[in-house]
Amino acid sequence: MRYFCHVALLESMDTVKCVNGRISRGSLPLLVLGRNIWTAQIKRGQHGVVIQDGDTWTSKDDTATAITYDEAEDPALRCRLPAQNYNEEMDAANEEILRQVFGDSSDGEDLELGDGSDPSHCWEPIKEIKGLWLCRDFLPPQRQSSLLSTIQNEGWFTQASHNQAMRFGDLPSWAAELSHSIRKVVLASDFVLEPIVLGSTDNVNENACSFPSELFCREPLFDQLILNSYQPGEGICAHIDLMRFEDGIAILSLESSCVMHFSPVDGTSRGFVMDGEKDPPMAKIPVYLTPGSLIFMSGEARYLWKHEINRMPGFQKWEGEELNQKRRISITLRKLCQVE
Ligand SMILES: O=C(O)CCC(=O)C(=O)O
Ligand SMILES: [Fe+2]
Helix, strand or coil, rough: CEEEEEECCCCCCCEEECCCCCCECCCECCCCCCCCCCCCHHHHHCEEEEECCCCCECCCCCEEEEEECCCHHHHCCCCCCHHHHHHHHHHHHHHHHHHHHHHCCCCHHHCCCCCCCCCCCCCCEEECCHHHHEECCCCCCHHHHHHCCCCCCCCCCCCCCEEEEEEECCCCCHHHHHHHHHHHHHHHCCCCCCCCCCCCCCCCCCCCCCCHHHHHHHHCCEEEEEEEEECCCCCCCCECCCCCCCCCEEEECCCCCEEEEECCCCCCCCCCCEECEEEEEECCCCEEEECCCEEEEECHHCEEEEECCCCHHHCCCCEECCCCCEEEEEEEEEECCCCC
């Protein structure tokens, strides 16, 4: 079973209408996507508007999306159609728009991540850090091994002294695939999930956040890659990534688990001045990264929080236990800012 819906990515003051379940601007149907991408969160109106047959709607800002789907098909607010229906629905105009917005993609190219409906592909917002998400089971163990062999065979780390490699522009095919899968898993997600509550069982629904969907429409999604290889004890000091990179940075962890710590750039919890005194320094926020997990940073997480991995003795503790360290490889994917 595939999921089915129509999505329009709108610009400011675009007026769209919905006819026979399709969103159109003038007579042009805007975009049809055949996967379960825009889901219940959009329905709640946080990132888009659901329009129904006969509705006309004008967007007020350029991040808006409009969506239609057939609720009758699915009480969970997803519209499902069998694959062949989906194919029949796709017409040349839609296909072209799909390509322009999301690039070429086909099921065959995927990193066997499923169609996004796999419950293991859950994104968890880290509640303390706006714009930070974790997908714990992004890459299953088999895919981790084959990715590592590919990297090995491409000769990225031939000597123990080589611990970092970068690539700009066209990414190697495995990284392009990874990037495609990231887009797919994000777009297939429910956007808003229960945040992780570190050290607490509070209900934090009101802090739920969501992906900046516009980021995932850019082409290419990423055009720069860093491979970092860390021997036990090696890490990376607190930093924010260079401003020459756009918002939206993904990091895949492989081989060894680690704790990445986040600390606010200004060193305090909020930077407010109260009674002439700044807030006291805030404790670092630990995020546990297991092999195959992916984090995604954007907005505040990318610009207002530093990240670091300190693998010196005593710093890699999770749930009171010091982690057993092995070599760790990470793959960071970013997009260079356009030079005017
Ligand atoms: O290795 C990691 O997980 C982090 C890498 C990183 O932050 C960077 O390359 O900027
Ligand atoms: Fe970084």
